[in-house]
Amino acid sequence: MADWVKLLNEYSNRDLEQRKVWYSPVVEAYDRGRPGYPEDLIRKSIEAAHLAPDAKILEVGCGSGTATLDFAKLGYEIDAVEPNPEFCRIAARNFAEFPKVTLFQQSFEEWQVKPAEYQIVLAANAWHWIASDIKYVKASETLKEGGALVLLWNMSLEPSIEVYQALNRVYQQYAPTIAPQYEGRDKQLEILRGLGRLIRDSGLFEPPMIESSCCERTYDTERYLDLLSSYSQYVSLDPRVREALFLGLRTTIEQQFQGKIQLFNLAAFQIARKVG
Numbered sequence: 363m364a365d366w367v368k369l370l371n372e373y374s375n376r377d378l379e380q381r382k383v384w385y386s387p388v389v390e391a392y393d394r395g396r397p398g399y400p401e402d403l404i405r406k407s408i409e410a411a412h413l414a415p416d417a418k419i420l421e422v423g424c425g426s427g428t429a430t431l432d433f434a435k436l437g438y439e440i441d442a443v444e445p446n447p448e449f450c451r452i453a454a455r456n457f458a459e460f461p462k463v464t465l466f467q468q469s470f471e472e473w474q475v476k477p478a479e480y481q482i483v484l485a486a487n488a489w490h491w492i493a494s495d496i497k498y499v500k501a502s503e504t505l506k507e508g509g510a511l512v513l514l515w516n517m518s519l520e521p522s523i524e525v526y527q528a529l530n531r532v533y534q535q536y537a538p539t540i541a542p543q544y545e546g547r548d549k550q551l552e553i554l555r556g557l558g559r560l561i562r563d564s565g566l567f568e569p570p571m572i573e574s575s576c577c578e579r580t581y582d583t584e585r586y587l588d589l590l591s592s593y594s595q596y597v598s599l600d601p602r603v604r605e606a607l608f609l610g611l612r613t614t615i616e617q618q619f620q621g622k623i624q625l626f627n628l629a630a631f632q633i634a635r636k637v638g
Contacts, residue, residue, distance in 0.1 A: 373490050373594070378471060381491055382445040385425075388591045389448040393426040395588030397516050399486065400629050403575055404432045407631040410571055411510050413438075417481035420504060422470045422497070423488025426452040429514055433484070434460040441480075445469035471496050475503045486514040498564035505636045511567055513632040515557070517550040518542070519579065519589065519625040528618055532610035537603050540595045547576065550628045558632055567634035574630035582622050583615045 376384070385392055413419075417438060424430045424442035426449055434440060439462045444450050450467045457463040466473065470492050483501040485492075501511050520526065526544055533541035545553075554572055562569045581589065587608050590596050596604060615623060 374493050378469060378493075382469060383447075384594070384597065385446055385592070386448045388597060389426065389446070389452055391588040392449075392592035393428075393452055395585055395590075395592050396425075396428060396487075397519065397577070397579055397589075397627075397629075398428050399432060399514055399516065400575055400577060401432075403514075403573070403629050403631060404429075406573060407512055407514070407633065408433075408436070410573070410631070410633050411482050411512055413481060418479065420480040420483045422483060422485040422501075423491055424453055424465070425449050425486075425488065427456040429484065429486035430463060431456060431460075434463050438462065440464070441466060443468060443470050443473050445472075470500065473500070475500055477503055478506045480504055481506055481509050482512045483509070484512045484514070487516055489513050494560075498561070498566045502566040502636050507636070507638075509636050511561065511570075511632075511634045511636070513557070513561075513570075515554065515628075515630045515632070516577075517553065517628045517630070518545055519581075519627045520545060521623050521625055525619060525623050528614055529611060532607065532614055536607040536610055537599065540599065547628060550574075554628070554630050554632070558634075561632065561634045566637055568637060570632040570634035572630060572632050574628045577627055577629050579625045579627075580622055581625055583612055586615065586623060586625075587612065 415437065419433060419438050419440045421430055421440055421442045424444045427442070430440060430442050430453070434457065441464050442453065443466045444453060445468055447467060450465060453465055457465060483505060489497065521529065523544070530541055551574065554574060558570045558572055561567050615621060
């Protein structure tokens with residue numbers, strides 16, 4: 363089994379009550395640090411999903427609403443399901459100007475299916491948190507005939523090799539067990555293809571259409587540390603180790619890279635039609 367599949371299983375197999383509050387200590391950092399999705403990618407996903415202007419969307423695990431807002435600004439009616447109460451607090455604030463967005467504070471596992479209600483089921487970097495024996499079944503049941511599962515992904519943000527090597531020296535000193543492995547574009551494409559096979563293997567959806575785009579983003583030191591804070595391996599890290607690690611990373615970025623680094627990743631969508 364590929365390493366990324368093992369990692370996905372670690373997320374979805376956690377106790378549901380633990381999953382509900384996993385990000386609670388870092389929701390503000392998550393909201394500040396996590397990147398949005400390219401406007402062109404959102405537009406293409408809407409076109410590929412044949413999403414009508416009056417379509418109704420179910421979003422699974424909306425978090426603070428990063429992707430929700432992309433669709434809400436285009437006028438779509440959205441039911442957004444999010445179990446974490448702290449994320450719901452931020453999402454409610456972000457959705458205040460969009461009356462067609464309804465927020466449900468509950469997990470998708472607990473959410474009551476509305477049969478054939480939605481044109482798409484949307485998840486943005488959240489699908490791997492849902493129990494695999496539940497998510498495809500419930501998504502299929504709640505979709506209209508011809509509806510689709512739409513997954514948005516921001517793959518891991520990575521610096522240039524030069525910056526990576528400098529930061530890796532800090533990891534080796536303070537937290538070698540969570541030192542990130544460099545992926546690059548080819549590895550991220552491989553991961554996306556693997557995620558697509560999981561959709562196909564459910565038997566409830568057609569093989570997905572996958573489209574990705576290369577992104578470059580500039581992060582200052584504070585936002586970069588916010589980004590890292592929002593990743594699970596840092597959430598679970600001993601606070602003293604995390605503090606020492608972040609101090610070392612901060613010092614390296616400030617002294618060697620003038621407080622700013624360029625980050626690269628693939629942003630992608632996967633769209634899979636409901637079978638039958």
